[in-house]
Each structure stands twice: as structure tokens, then as C-alpha cells.
Amino acid sequence: MSDKEIEKKIIENGLTAPRVTPELIELIITDESYYVFPGTTVTICLLTLANGFNVTGESACASPANFNEEIGRSIARENAKQKIWGFEGYLLKQRLHESQID
Numbered sequence: 001m002s003d004k005e006i007e008k009k010i011i012e013n014g015l016t017a018p019r020v021t022p023e024l025i026e027l028i029i030t031d032e033s034y035y036v037f038p039g040t041t042v043t044i045c046l047l048t049l050a051n052g053f054n055v056t057g058e059s060a061c062a063s064p065a066n067f068n069e070e071i072g073r074s075i076a077r078e079n080a081k082q083k084i085w086g087f088e089g090y091l092l093k094q095r096l097h098e099s100q101i102d
Contacts, residue, residue, distance in 0.1 A: 018096065020088040025081055028088075034073050043072035047080045055080045055087075 003022040010019070031048040041061035048054050057080025061067040 018092060020085060020092055024088065025084050028084070029081075032077065034076065036069060036072065041067040041072065043069065043076045045073060045076035045080045047077070047084070049084070053087075055083050057081070057083065 003025075007022055028050045029047050030050050033046045035044045035046075036042065037044075041064055043059045045057045046054055047057070057076045057078065059072045059075035059079065061072065
């Protein structure tokens with residue numbers, strides 16, 4: 001299920017408590033760059049977040065005959081974005097925890 005499909009189900013079910021959204025993830029990405037290691041099918045994506053933190057994602061194709069740079073970039077970017085979800089989830093949980101303490 002894609003992020004958009006999950007978000008649609010969340011909204012349909014009225015789950016409106018504070019949460020990390022696909023829009024938030026995209027909003028905090030301020031830059032992206034890619035590198036394909038010469039002679040390989042390994043693609044690295046570097047996403048820079050609004051606070052300057054960098055997150056990487058990678059992809060690799062087992063068969064060079066199937067390598068497509070655009071697809072490799074897309075997979076590497078999605079893998080980097082998955083890491084951001086964890087970081088943002090932690091930050092949200094910390095903020096919720098701190099608001100209960102005060």
C-alpha cells in the first residue's frame with residue numbers, strides 16, 4: 001500500500017490525532033542528489049532535510065541488463081524517505097511526551 005493510500009484510509013477513519021504525514025516528509029526535504037557508482041548498478045540518494053541533516057537511501061540491480069537509472073533513483077529515494085518516517089515519528093513522540101510533562 002502506498003503512502004497516499006494509507007493516508008486516505010487514515011482520513012476516512014477520522015484518525016486526526018497528531019501524526020507524521022506524507023506531505024510533512026516531502027516538505028522537510030530541501031535538496032536531493034544521486035550518485036551511481038561507475039561500472040555498477042548501485043544508486044545512492046542523498047536527501048537533505050530542512051535542518052541540514054542528511055539521509056541516504058540506496059538501490060542496486062542484480063542484473064546489469066535490467067539496470068535503469070531512473071528506476072534506481074526512484075527506489076533509492078523511497079528507501080531514504082522510509083528512514084525519515086522513523087526520525088519524524090520519534091520527534092513527534094518526544095513532543096507529545098514533553099507536552100504531558102509540563
